[in-house]
Amino acid sequence: MPDPGPIEVRVTVDLVAPQPEPESESRDWSWLTRRIRPWASIISGVIVLGPWFGGRSIVGGWSTTLHEARTEAGITAAYFIAGTALALTFYADDRRPRWWTRGALIVALIGGTGAMAWFDPVTALTGVRP
Template sequence: MAEPRERRDWSWVWQWIRPWQTVTAGAVAVLPLFNGWSLATGWARALHAMRDDTIGGAYTTAVMALALTYALDLRRRRWLLRLALITTAIGSLGVLDWFDPITFVTGVHR
């Protein structure tokens, strides 16, 4: 007869997610509070505008901002840092363009 497996401790996931902070910070990050712009769409627009100068710089800025906010949020458990993490995570999608994977693989530009 097989012995039952030990139950895993998943309490660390609940502690990292911090549901109330995540939900409220997520709502603030996507609410259009600034003349129809939210924090996330403002960051997305800034990154997309940065693509006009340099695509690599825009991707680097998005990745570095996301890594910095993730590291700060992991280290300090503050609502403002969770807001920054959600804003950069959603806003970093503004750097993406559908043609970038084709350019990356083939080197062909539009």
């Protein structure tokens, strides 16, 4: 057995500082505010939902018109009119974002409920008529 010699220990130090952990990125919600356009929506909402016409709003007038179309022409015609108006105003608001196109979209969306009856989803799902 050979004589044990001196034991040599070598220590290597890495002088490169460790990279800090990246901070969690906050989500960018600017696309949503660009899409919603809060000020245009608020201004348009006040105009089209306000009782400016003898206690009636523009939305109420459109809802009444669709309800009469449902009564006179039928359910399909009322839904067709409401759906067409909603599609056109959505397209216009997407292409030309102005306060009045947002107002038209609000009228079509909220006023479109005049074409609906509460039992329509039940009929659509089950086929049961009132």
